[in-house]
């Protein structure tokens with residue numbers, strides 16, 4: 120149990136750990152590059168450690184030099200080896216979906232599984248298109264993991280994504296690397312583009328247009344090894360940005376945060392809510408736009424969060440709903456049905472735990488409605504639903520409650536943000 124007490128002041132200067140999406144991709148792409156890559160600032164959280172463990176199971180030598188610093192001996196697109204055992208993705212949807220794509224074109228047999236949450240998440244969305252490319256993938260009923268994959272020579276294809284999912288698009292791109300023909304992926308809306316940036320950086324011929332990504336025809340593709348400094352994770356920074364905005368006093372500087380536009384919808388929402396944030400020292404790091412973010416206490420206003428921005432802030436919706444509780448006026452979150460198939464049904468989890476805290480909140484199939492400001496008494500226990508983002512959102516709620524809140528199942532925070540509790544203690548001072 121994690122008891123978080125109310126706090127008026129949030130201040131100091133912190134760094135959040137490395138970006139989770141970029142860390143997964145750094146490990147996967149360096150493993151299939153031709154030679155030695157170096158990664159700095161890798162997120163050493165459980166999800167990325169799952170990906171690292173699997174790449175090692177597939178015969179890749181990954182050496183830890185110091186905290187967050189790794190050397191990977193890439194084996195090329197044809198150098199991975201069949202693992203003798205089941206590959207465990209833990210709680211990580213990104214690991215399972217990206218690696219299923221990669222393994223679908225490898226010349227061996229693989230089985231991917233995960234924890235009880237991951238084994239309930241939809242995998243048909245990758246099995247469908249990968250099968251169209253010629254992949255042989257078996258699942259439990261309704262496309263649930265474990266997945267068993269008999270690697271095949273695949274074909275290129277043109278595919279229109281039914282959901283704006285970066286995991287799905289990345290899965291297809293990884294599967295297509297060993298094909299000769301062109302592959303075209305049409306996106307209904309922009310989602311995080313780290314895979315595309317990193318593939319291009321590694322020398323892959325990829326054209327990125329407004330609504331589609333084209334992996335150009337190639338006789339034989341290979342990835343150049345690379346050196347990358349992973350920027351801080353904006354999805355982790357979001358909890359501290361929210362804490363700083365909701366505080367009565369103090370000033371918080373969060374250094375070195377990735378602000379790639381395909382990920383930074385949260386910052387746009389904060390601005391629309393009248394939040395006082397400044398982006399300082401904007402620069403490029405590892406092919407990704409990065410900045411320091413200065414956060415000041417703010418009088419927030421409600422807003423509507425819907426449409427194309429949703430995939431660009433999908434993981435930040437639970438913390439946006441916390442901001443909405445304390446903002447003046449109504450906040451409406453729409454078009455976010457994807458939240459129902461994350462680590463838990465995040466709409467249900469937010470609605471249930473907010474109501475338990477006495478907060479009035481409306482539930483819709485694709486989102487939520489919250490009219491603020493509301494007072495939160497606290498003094499009770501709430502549940503994480505085995506979901507790191509729910510646990511951290513409730514911790515920020517607790518800071519703004521009268522009596523504090525105890526969060527059950529908070530160990531799950533280690534999925535994405537192992538030092539969250541320490542950093543929280545630091546900014547409370």
Ligand SMILES: O=C(O)C1=C[C@@H](OP(=O)(O)O)[C@@H](O)[C@H](O)C1
Nearest residue numbers: 140213283284285286287433434
């Ligand atoms: O590609 C990625 O790294 C991710 C994509 C998103 O999932 P979807 O692709 O399912 O939207 C996001 O929710 C997840 O945390 C990480």
Ligand SMILES: C=C(OP(=O)(O)O)C(=O)O
Nearest residue numbers: 210211212213214434461
């Ligand atoms: C949805 C998330 O991750 P994944 O899909 O990789 O489990 C997340 O980190 O919020």
